[in-house]
Amino acid sequence: AAGVIQSPRHLIKEKRETATLKCYPIPRHDTVYWYQQGPGQDPQFLISFYEKMQSDKGSIPDRFSAQQFSDYHSELNMSSLELGDSALYFCASSFRSPGGSNEQFFGPGTRLTVL
Amino acid sequence: AQSVSQHNHHVILSEAASLELGCNYSYGGTVNLFWYVQYPGQHLQLLLKYFSGDPLVKGIKGFEAEFIKSKFSFNLRKPSVQWSDTAEYFCAVNNYGGSQGNLIFGKGTKLSVKP
Numbered sequence: 134a135a136g137v138i139q140s141p142r143h144l145i146k147e148k149r150e151t152a153t154l155k156c157y158p159i160p161r162h163d164t165v166y167w168y169q170q171g172p173g174q175d176p177q178f179l180i181s182f183y184e185k186m187q188s189d190k191g192s193i194p195d196r197f198s199a200q201q202f203s204d205y206h207s208e209l210n211m212s213s214l215e216l217g218d219s220a221l222y223f224c225a226s227s228f229r230s231p232g233g234s235n236e237q238f239f240g241p242g243t244r245l246t247v248l
Numbered sequence: 249a250q251s252v253s254q255h256n257h258h259v260i261l262s263e264a265a266s267l268e269l270g271c272n273y274s275y276g277g278t279v280n281l282f283w284y285v286q287y288p289g290q291h292l293q294l295l296l297k298y299f300s301g302d303p304l305v306k307g308i309k310g311f312e313a314e315f316i317k318s319k320f321s322f323n324l325r326k327p328s329v330q331w332s333d334t335a336e337y338f339c340a341v342n343n344y345g346g347s348q349g350n351l352i353f354g355k356g357t358k359l360s361v362k363p
Contacts, residue, residue, distance in 0.1 A: 166350050175338060176292070178350040189350060223292065237351060241291040
């Protein structure tokens, strides 16, 4: 079965650079969630999208933005990167529309290292 | 909003020992509950989930969990652990109860199994 795809899997950036992480949900899934997991930490919710509209917002810094496109893939844009942004970034997708269970399926994550 | 607490930060067991990891959540209404496992350097994998019905849930790799509504608990168990179970275990719940919203994770329990 198709799973959530994230790219790139690994990314190394310098401080103050920008980064773009991509997430391709499972086909027919209409909702995407982004989570950040720092070293030794639990995953923290950043932001979610349902049917291409922002659905909910968590602890996402103002330097980050995200969107969901017409094909339902999502991109997380990160600017003015800081050392503390080094983390594993997970994307999850679900089918929230009526009849869907809204169960979240996680992608493999993008490991971002900021030097 | 929900909160999840996992009682044990680090558990060390010998192979064949029994395992029980505690998890408590705060929301008093309908809840969907999850246990995820994360092997070192890997992504989150779903071990088991509870949506409704039988409060004793069986998952993959011989794990099970029991939902006790009166105690707001969803403890994870395995009768006999193996060295390959060494990983971090996260309990999670939907933020707004039922299947709604992002997942709120506990701080995780690191399990080390000695061969």
